[in-house]
Amino acid sequence: MFAFCEDPSVLDTLSWFACYLTNGVHMLFYASFLKVLLLLAITAPVALAFGFAGAMAARSRLAPVSLLGKTYIAVVRGVPDIAFFLFFVIALDQAFEYARHRILCPDWTDPIRQGADFIVCQQAKLPLGTAPQWVHQTYAFFIAVITFSIVFGAFAANVLYGGMRAVPRAQLETAEAYGMSPRQTFWRILVPQMWVYALPGLSNLWMVLIKATPLLFLLGIEDIVYWARELGGTKTSRFSDYPHGDWRMWYFLALLIFYLAMTKVSEVSLERLMRRLSHGQATTGGEAQRRAAA
Amino acid sequence: MSCWETIQDYGLRSIGIGERLLPRTDFTLCEHFVLIGSGMIWNVYFGVMALVTGFCLATAVALGKLSANALLRKPSEWFVFVFRGSPLFIQFFFAYFLFLNLKSVHPVFDPFTAAWLGALIVLFLNTAAYSAEIFYGALRSIPKGDVEAADAYGMSGWPRFRRIIWPTMLRLAWPAYTNEAIFLFHATTLVFFSGFPAWQQKGDALYYASYFADKTFNPFIPYPILAFYFILFTLAIVGAFGLVNKRLNRHLPQNERRKLRLRPNLIR
Numbered sequence: 001m002f003a004f005c006e007d008p009s010v011l012d013t014l015s016w017f018a019c020y021l022t023n024g025v026h027m028l029f030y031a032s033f034l035k036v037l038l039l040l041a042i043t044a045p046v047a048l049a050f051g052f053a054g055a056m057a058a059r060s061r062l063a064p065v066s067l068l069g070k071t072y073i074a075v076v077r078g079v080p081d082i083a084f085f086l087f088f089v090i091a092l093d094q095a096f097e098y099a100r101h102r103i104l105c106p107d108w109t110d111p112i113r114q115g116a117d118f119i120v121c122q123q124a125k126l127p128l129g130t131a132p133q134w135v136h137q138t139y140a141f142f143i144a145v146i147t148f149s150i151v152f153g154a155f156a157a158n159v160l161y162g163g164m165r166a167v168p169r170a171q172l173e174t175a176e177a178y179g180m181s182p183r184q185t186f187w188r189i190l191v192p193q194m195w196v197y198a199l200p201g202l203s204n205l206w207m208v209l210i211k212a213t214p215l216l217f218l219l220g221i222e223d224i225v226y227w228a229r230e231l232g233g234t235k236t237s238r239f240s241d242y243p244h245g246d247w248r249m250w251y252f253l254a255l256l257i258f259y260l261a262m263t264k265v266s267e268v269s270l271e272r273l274m275r276r277l278s279h280g281q282a283t284t285g286g287e288a289q290r291r292a293a294a
Numbered sequence: 295m296s297c298w299e300t301i302q303d304y305g306l307r308s309i310g311i312g313e314r315l316l317p318r319t320d321f322t323l324c325e326h327f328v329l330i331g332s333g334m335i336w337n338v339y340f341g342v343m344a345l346v347t348g349f350c351l352a353t354a355v356a357l358g359k360l361s362a363n364a365l366l367r368k369p370s371e372w373f374v375f376v377f378r379g380s381p382l383f384i385q386f387f388f389a390y391f392l393f394l395n396l397k398s399v400h401p402v403f404d405p406f407t408a409a410w411l412g413a414l415i416v417l418f419l420n421t422a423a424y425s426a427e428i429f430y431g432a433l434r435s436i437p438k439g440d441v442e443a444a445d446a447y448g449m450s451g452w453p454r455f456r457r458i459i460w461p462t463m464l465r466l467a468w469p470a471y472t473n474e475a476i477f478l479f480h481a482t483t484l485v486f487f488s489g490f491p492a493w494q495q496k497g498d499a500l501y502y503a504s505y506f507a508d509k510t511f512n513p514f515i516p517y518p519i520l521a522f523y524f525i526l527f528t529l530a531i532v533g534a535f536g537l538v539n540k541r542l543n544r545h546l547p548q549n550e551r552r553k554l555r556l557r558p559n560l561i562r
Contacts (some may be wrong), residue, residue: 086504087517211381218487225387232391249391254381256388263379 008241020242029227033258036213036224039145043209046149051156058161065073073158083264088147089219100124137222144219148212155205163198164190168282196286203270210262214255228252297324308332308496316495316505323515327505330519333499334527339410340482340498344417345475351418352425353460359430370426377423382416382481383488389416390489409490417485421478428474432467433459465542469554472535476528499523 004011005019020026057069101108101124108121122128126133167190175185211242230247278285303313303356305328317325358370378387393406404410436459444450444458464471486492492501499520506516536554543551 047516084498086507087513090507090511090513143409190479214381214383218384225384228387246391246394249388249395250386252384252391256376259384263375 025231029231032224032227039213042145043148047152047156048154050149051160054157055160055164073154084151085147085215089143092143097124140221144216144221152209159198159201163194166197167193196281196283199274199277224255228255300324300328304328305332308335310496326516326519328505329502330499332503333497334523336498337482340414340417341479344421345478347418348421348425351422352429355426356429356433360433374423374426377420383484385416402528405447409485413485413490424474428467428470429463431464435466436462468542472554475531500519509560
């Protein structure tokens, strides 16, 4: 990066670190932080949408739809999530390949499960065997995002379902008395008011989502955990211009601080959001704001 | 090979008793059940040990957080923030590499790099922080009247804490603490996926489940079996904690008793 980095072995400590921390692999390490932020930025709205759909389904008056929504919420209970993550990644991958296999190779006669192997035709492989490296990485990331969204969607559905039920009954009855249809009552009365009840649960969920991002590593993504292990390991002068001992501890300390900072920032901004949402609401928080203003 | 022989060979495999070699081909359903069940020994060990030790530290930290003395309060607040604010997964990695570094300083730290002690310490500190937050919340919502009544009876200091404050705190915190116990139990599956090596393939239930999934490329058998075991043990925790809850609430009229309300599990 810097001009004086030509020969690191003669540098003094400070400039050695300046060169070390800006070399090529460290740039990939910093990019993996962006990967984590990208995952959060995509997963949060998608999971919220999944959760909203799940909560709406659970409230439905049609018994099968309601059962479907409630099952979706309930299935995630009682099982460690890490098992879900490991399960969904293989299951989704195989489901996609199986669907493509049925469409692309209709005249294939061999069974797909041959003992321990899962075999689909060459054209159905996802991504194609000939695809470049970045396609494979993007596909793995895409599967991870879907998995996160499904699991967190179920949590969000549970929170939103609770939030919808917490809106005072009288509000809905008033809407009905004004002649609103169920659809109008839902969108104009229930949805705007439920957020203040759902936000504590949702902010909790956001914190959990932040803390779940290292699981990307288990899904085979080159994320911050991967790079911290890779870069921190002992490097000898034969393979690297920057030989050093086992520094993995310090890299993980950096990750620990990164996550603590994320948590602190989220805490502060969610507190602000809660204050905004409580404004004018018939809750203790809203009442306290009204008193303070009066 | 009959299923009974499989149980004899692999029933205690996770703690190193029985057949050394794991099955490699022609996996039977029985082998799945036995080996994953054998791995549950580790999950139970980590869960129970961390919960028991963590409970004591959690009480102390909760009291520290409530203390008026900043020298006690600040460290307690930081302890809770650090362990609740960062992923358990990263804590495991950090602790493992920290112990590795310490090991080269002094051989005393040798056992710390093994999962049975190193991972247990992390789980202990982690659950202590989460439970401390629960207990802290409960301590702050102890009815004022209870404490005033204790004062009126001339109780103070240790007797007041032991006979009034602590039981009430437990009673108020118990439903949330049950959830914490379940989370912790689920979190024990992370141990062998986060640095700590499974020496001689002695791993926990998830370790064996993923072993099967890797070998057979079929996640639809081992993971549901794992789920089955976890649901079973979760129900056992709920049952045991329910009994304690009943005892803690036994002096109250029926309608004031606090019910255990289970919330969905979340990653930490």
